[in-house]
Amino acid sequence: MNYLTEAYVDSLALNSSAIKNGKDLAKKNSFPLLCQSEDGTIIFGECKGSGKDPYRCSVDLQKEGNPVFRCTCPSRQFPCKHNLGLMYAFTSGKTFAIAPVPQDIVDKREKAEKREEKKKEAADSEAPTVKRKTNKSTLLKKIAAQLEGIGIAEKLILQLVSSGLGSLDKKALQTADEQAKQLGNYYIPGIQAALKELTQQFRADANREALYPIVIEQLTTLHSMIRKSREYLNNRLENPDLPIDSESTLEERIGHAWQIAELREQGRVRREAELLQLAFRSYSDQARGEFIDEGYWSDLQSGQIHLTRTYRPFRAAKHIREEDSIFQVVQAKELAQYPGELNMRVRWEEATFREANPSDMQKIITTAHRSFPEVIKQVKNLIKNPLSDKHPVVLLHVAEMKKMSASYVLLDEQGKQLPLADIPHLSEPTTSLVPMLHKALLQNQAMLVMFEHNWKQNRLEAQPLSIVTANEVVRLLY
Structure with a gap:
């Protein structure tokens, strides 16, 4: 279970409160019983609760990237704080005794395995996929x-x-x-x-x-x-x-919420994709009545910049997992791609993680656009369409970043300029961080930027989101 790290457990939690509650349980030694199976694929134990009987919780890690959580507590959160505390106890190095897996967990695992076998048999069947009938x-x-x-x-x-x-x-x-x-x-x-x-x-x-x-x-x-x-x-x-x-x-602008099953029917899925997150932000949309978690990712196969977006209605936010910055490479077993243009929205259900390495960075750097005039033309044509994204995100190869008057500009290899500015759409300044960067980061680098048309000055501006170097991603927005 090398992949069971603290960062991975953080990514499983619904929100920051769940992370804190889980870590507190582990720190306060609230688990009088900590066990693991002989093969190390299941951790289980007992956690002190408000009643006289402890809660029995377990995490089945047999299927990498898709853990199964079980707990006798009444919480509607998955994973609950007891599951999280159990995993944090494991990642913090607490002793887990080798013990036989409780029979109820064994029975539930066997039932789950039978369901998976039936699904696999159905998927491997030569019978064509039957599309859902519309009433x-x-x-x-x-x-x-x-x-x-x-x-x-x-x-x-x-x-x-x-x-x-x-x-x-x-x-x-x-x-x-x-x-x-x-x-x-x-x-x-x-x-x-x-x-x-x-x-x-x-x-x-x-x-x-x-x-x-x-x-x-x-x-x-x-x-x-x-x-x-x-x-x-x-x-x-x-x-x-x-x-x-x-x-x-x-369809999405009208209000249709695409399901993965629909995207499969439309042929908008692909197998075995790898992505690395380059920028992340969370914000509230009062008009929609939702919190929105938004990430921008480099597709290591295609070089495209994808978008992930999770909507959490204000009323149900505590029951929906709050997304966060991810610094590892996500290995999605199936990547669903929404209809879109430059920054196609994507999602996945099952994924594993690995550490990013220099070869990943090199792949990303080679996809950076080297001609500013070509990118500006592409972006202008995009935002002219009333229904297109007005804030496209692009990875640029920056020959130099230079201060001119009171602001900074980016220069491409031909000396063409692109002004930097904090755009109103983001409401989070990042250009003020540029003077704090090491000089080596100001030239011959790949930079992720978000565009916006400045109506007052009638020009296209870009706000820096991150810089991709040969060894790391320097995030200005996370």
Whole structure:
């Protein structure tokens, strides 16, 4: 069980509170019994609880990258703090006696193994994969409701624009929020969130004149989203046999939550992928009512920069695993790829980890774009599309990073410049860290940056996220 490290256990916890609680149990010697199986694939024990009887907990590590947690406590968290404490006790070097595995655990493992065998037999079968049948009646009702909701959203936008953005007061905003809330019954949560984000801009204590360029961009996006959504849904309403759009982000923007099973059906999965995280951030989205954990990864096979994104609704956040920075190479058994463009969103269910090495860094460095004009052209063409990502992330080869006046610029091998700036979208400054970097990191390096169009100065700017050297990833955002 060499892969059972403290960092790995941290990655399994739902959130930072669970990590603290688990570590506290191990530090306070709350486990009167610590055992492991003879082959070392199961650790189990007893943990003191609030009652007279201790909780019996176990972690089955037979299947690397997919541990099985069991505990007699009533917690709804998996792994619970007792499972985490058991693993932290192991990683901290506490003594685990060799002992026979309890019969109930043996029985449960055997049942799980039989289920896995049946799944494998089904997967190895020559019979073609049967796609899930769609209930046409249900689908048509849903599409009709979505179209009705889109009509309501369009009227709301027209009301806001007709009354004048400059005259929006608290009462008007309250009315708009109430109308946007009603859209929750029409299966268009993406459009609903975009409307909420629009009205929330006017609730901030900011200069309204400065808000107008941002709001105009949001209105343009909403208009395009509504127009294309209506056209797409009307086509599906007329012909329900038309396949779901699995090439663009339109379905996700309307509010569709892709399942891995659907992505498999669409051929959007690949086996045995390796990724290394280059940057990470967590933030709250008030319009969606969710915490969002976002990571940017280098695909060691394709060289693409992928995105992972986990949504944790405010009301259920404590029951959903909180993602964090990962510094090891993730070896995903199956990588699912969402419809997308430059930074395709990905996810996986099972993975193992290994330490990153210089050859991984070299692979990443060789994929860095060397011509700034080519990248800028690509990014500008992308953000011109109202429904495209307005903040693409790209890995650049930087010949030199130089201070000019009060700011820094990046130079490519031909001397072409790209200004650095802290972009509003991130709300986390990193350019102020540049002067603290070692001089060796300021030239001939690969840098991950996020782009944004500065409307005030009408130029494209980039914010540094990390620097990839021959031996390590220097993170400015984590």
